[in-house]
Amino acid sequence: MLAYGELICDITEQVTNQWQVGENFAVLSSMQAISFQVILKAVFGLEDGPRYEKLHEFLITILNPKIPILRTVLLLFPSLRQDLGAWSPWGKYLRLRQQIDQLIYAQIQERKAQPDPSRTDILSLMMAARDEAGEPMTDLELRDELMTLLVAGHETTATSLSWALYWIHHQPQVREKLLQELDKLGEQPDPNAIFRLPYLNAVCSETLRLYPVAVSGLNRLVKSPLQIGEYNFEPGTLLIPSIYLTHHREDLYPESKQFKPERFLERQFSPYEYLPFGGGNRRCIGMAFALFEMKLVLATVLSRWQMELSNGKPVKPVRKGLLFSPAGGVRMVVKGKRPQNQSVLQTSSSSA
Numbered sequence: 001m002l003a004y005g006e007l008i009c010d011i012t013e014q015v016t017n018q019w020q021v022g023e024n025f026a027v028l029s030s031m032q033a034i035s036f037q038v039i040l041k042a043v044f045g046l047e048d049g050p051r052y053e054k055l056h057e058f059l060i061t062i063l064n065p066k067i068p069i070l071r072t073v074l075l076l077f078p079s080l081r082q083d084l085g086a087w088s089p090w091g092k093y094l095r096l097r098q099q100i101d102q103l104i105y106a107q108i109q110e111r112k113a114q115p116d117p118s119r120t121d122i123l124s125l126m127m128a129a130r131d132e133a134g135e136p137m138t139d140l141e142l143r144d145e146l147m148t149l150l151v152a153g154h155e156t157t158a159t160s161l162s163w164a165l166y167w168i169h170h171q172p173q174v175r176e177k178l179l180q181e182l183d184k185l186g187e188q189p190d191p192n193a194i195f196r197l198p199y200l201n202a203v204c205s206e207t208l209r210l211y212p213v214a215v216s217g218l219n220r221l222v223k224s225p226l227q228i229g230e231y232n233f234e235p236g237t238l239l240i241p242s243i244y245l246t247h248h249r250e251d252l253y254p255e256s257k258q259f260k261p262e263r264f265l266e267r268q269f270s271p272y273e274y275l276p277f278g279g280g281n282r283r284c285i286g287m288a289f290a291l292f293e294m295k296l297v298l299a300t301v302l303s304r305w306q307m308e309l310s311n312g313k314p315v316k317p318v319r320k321g322l323l324f325s326p327a328g329g330v331r332m333v334v335k336g337k338r339p340q341n342q343s344v345l346q347t348s349s350s351s352a
């Protein structure tokens with residue numbers, strides 16, 4: 001994780017260095033830029049250069065279609081998926097996918113030609129893995145895994161970070177307490193020390209409780225008779241765990257619509273009471289990475305920048321596919337750098 005810590009901090013500094021004092025901007029876009037670059041570098045193992053630039057451009061285009069409803073219609077009605085040339089919606093999608101595949105396969109081939117056991121990116125770890133029969137993953141499997149991690153990990157983390165920045169600035173006392181905690185670590189804290197900060201952890205936990213970005217977990221199919229509480233379920237029943245409703249049980253979380261990080265300092269919640277990353281053996285595999293990223297990005301942004309919400313109106317959640325996203329992307333105004341201009345990151349290039 002330490003290697004990823006340096007990367008996350010450097011990328012956060014690079015992206016936020018583009019902010020202009022007085023600028024009114026949507027935090028979500030900056031957080032998307034950070035989480036996207038973190039995945040391309042930490043998971044795909046890409047380095048700056050033409051392949052990174054091209055893959056970045058093509059993936060952004062495929063993940064953020066200009067007319068999202070068109071993509072949904074094509075997914076729902078397979079008969080509409082006709083390749084009628086490069087200008088037809090499905091034809092355009094297929095060509096883009098082919099270009100992305102070529103770049104990913106080129107990356108895999110390069111790794112095979114120049115193996116380097118010291119690499120820590122997820123692609124390298126997956127390429128080193130062997131199944132029970134001693135076989136490595138095929139190129140197709142590697143491509144599929146990379147794309148799954150990108151799709152599952154990019155928007156979720158960016159949305160959670162945007163909610164966190166919203167709540168932290170909506171309640172100035174939360175920001176003050178966080179800064180006091182961060183400043184106590186001194187000028188060059190270790191990313192692991194940031195990860196262990198209790199109040200920062202409580203703020204992230206409460207952010208993921210109040211509007212969990214994944215409103216529900218993935219579907220579960222009952223295989224043998226099952227009793228949960230007073231309910232009995234027969235085999236074949238489809239269950240969809242509601243994360244949102246669990247997180248708003250008033251018996252567990254009094255005044256559940258209020259942002260109160262202290263709840264997580266006062267007591268511990270069981271995996272059946274608090275489940276922003278789902279649960280059981282299909283729980284989110286990116287949980288540790290996502291929490292590490294959230295804490296380092298927040299620590300870097302807060303210790304370097306003074307910002308305010310652009311207006312005092314409460315930001316409401318809107319459904320964006322399966323995610324609970326902040327309406328408008330959380331608009332904020334950059335007021336300036338923090339006076340002491342402390343950098344939380346010992347390793348970042350700009351603070352060196």
Ligand code: HEM
Nearest residue numbers: 152153156157160214217218277278279282283284286290
């Ligand atoms: C704050 C950020 C994130 C949140 C809130 C989140 C939440 C979730 C949830 C609720 C599930 C469903 C689990 C279940 O049904 O039990 C899930 C699955 C998954 N997540 Fe995440 N996730 C986040 C970040 C990430 C990241 C960074 C990655 C990878 C880099 C990732 C990869 C996955 C994968 C591959 C699955 C499917 C697991 C399976 O089916 O076995 N997630 N995530």
